[in-house]
Amino acid sequence: MPLRAHRRTAVAAAVLCLVVGLAGCASTTGQLEDYTGIEQGNASPASAPSTADPEGGEVVPAPGSVSALVAVGDRVLAQVDGPPALEIARVEGTRWIPEATVELPADAGTATAALDGTVLVPYGDGVVVVSPDGDSREIAGLGPVTAAAVTTDGRLLTGAPGGEVVVRDSDGAEQHRVRGLTSVDRISVARDGSVTAFSRPDTVIASIDLDESGAGPLLRAGRGAGMLGEYGDVTIVASDTVGDTLLVYSTSPIRLHQQFPVAAAPWAVAGDPTRDVVWVTSTGTNTIQAYDLGDGTGVRRAEIATVRQPDSLVVTESGTVVVGSADGAGLHLVRPELPEPSS
Template sequence: MRRLVAACLTATVLTGCGGVGADDPLQVTDTLTAAEPARAPDQPARPAGTVVPAPPTALSAFLPGASTLATAHERTVSLYDARDLRRAPRTVRLPAAPATLRATPDGKLLAAQPDADLVARIDPATGTAEQLRYPGRPLDAALVPGGLAVALEATGSVALPGGKQATGFKRPAELVELGGRLHVLDVLATSLTPVDPATGEKEPALRAGTGATHVAADRYDRVLAVDTRGQELLAFATDPLIMKQRYPVPGAPFALAYDPGRDLAWITLTASNELVGYDVAGGEPREVHRVPTVRQPNSAAVDPATGAVFVASATGAGMQVVTP
């Protein structure tokens, strides 16, 4: 496999890694579209590991403290005991379908619901949800110093604790907090922007490929990003923000789950119904696992204690558990 490793020394040195703004010369159309997973073919190979029945699943997240796997099907969030997925899950019915599920360091689960202008804070211990109102179609939420940061689609902004806001985004879809700084993935501008959550001040953005869809933080204080349209895995150092790695990942990569104990970035390939594990501890990603999955693997989560990876089918082909 060919190597593509790039370092961008500043936000303006290289055109492909340059700053992103309203007058960005790389935006060649006024009608921007976010990248989507590929329409998966039928799965001729038997999925690896164990597959248990599950409804079509668009989102998943793992809560390590509770050993709980959370999944979303339409307006229902299911809370599975990750040690026994065959047990019936507890369910939480939401006012609207969530756009994201995000585990928080304090053991809760955040579910942003754009059609209801709500963010649910779900307690896995009780199976109850506190609903927080955020007008503006919330797409994601993350804990930052002082409270919650919430990405708002309608206003192209991120609401911050204390009434502050970071503005000027096209579609802020995913948030990652690292070292007290918030990093915002804009899936229309396909860019990554650091934000000071105390003031709302934005730092220079970097291009995140040609169609980034998902991001995750690793234990080296980097932001990992899946470029679905460009078919790459990207790694950004964050102090300052610099693109450190680009690595080819053919097959319409989409879902991303990071295992900090094993330094593995797990990526699903929606064009080929596969799960690939990359060791990201070195100077460039190194493929160490590749297995067939259930059809249309649009979401994935990992248990950092056991290394088990949970891959959910968006077509209802089941929930797959793979233990490397």
């Protein structure tokens, strides 16, 4: 879904757009820090207030803390640590109906959804590929993987600890490397095939051309970006956890269109096509907010109290908002009705 209007652009971030050259150039961090003279990046979820009072819906227990949530249709896969696993459930309204559990390696990274409907979990020697009904397989022998995605033509993309995006065939055989980032903490593939990579240490978002040797163009993403989420076909949103803002980008190439303030310490973000809004968690207030991006400035449509330490968030196909607690408080399932925006 394209953005309907772009009346405000964060000029400061656009000015920082840099094209990363061939391998051997100065690191991305060095280039950006020399340019700005300000140390930024390395965002992490802020510690939440000790009390929380979830509003509406249902709160269901989860084994341990929830580190990630992925929705495939009306199924939700919750990544938990007690022990490491994906808990798969069908969501009906605010009911959580368990269906399967998939064990994960102890060093599993963050689970993400692929365009082909599978869920990818990077780990210390490859990627675990999980289907929504609980079947799983490992693509092993790849070395440490920090992030994973699947292209529109079925190729596997993996992040390497040295900041490289590795292009592989569907079985994991390496074809090509794109260098130039400090870290690869998330790889996003839009429905038009454009690829974006996120480096959290230096808070950088970069376009990735799979035929090139270097990443770029790239943008500084606020003062300390935390998480990325997809919104429509060619738009991604990022939480600026340090700067307390939400960033809205188009892809192909990466371009900032909106930046506006949100509640304290935003972290998880998720698009909601059923309501045409973006949801954001605030670990600083134990709340979630819904923002309408249509007028180019970002209008808050709702704020809902949720579980403590809401580090993960997802919206199902039918519109249930699911929030995961990284503090052992379980899952909060809500079906909010948003008021119509004032004219």
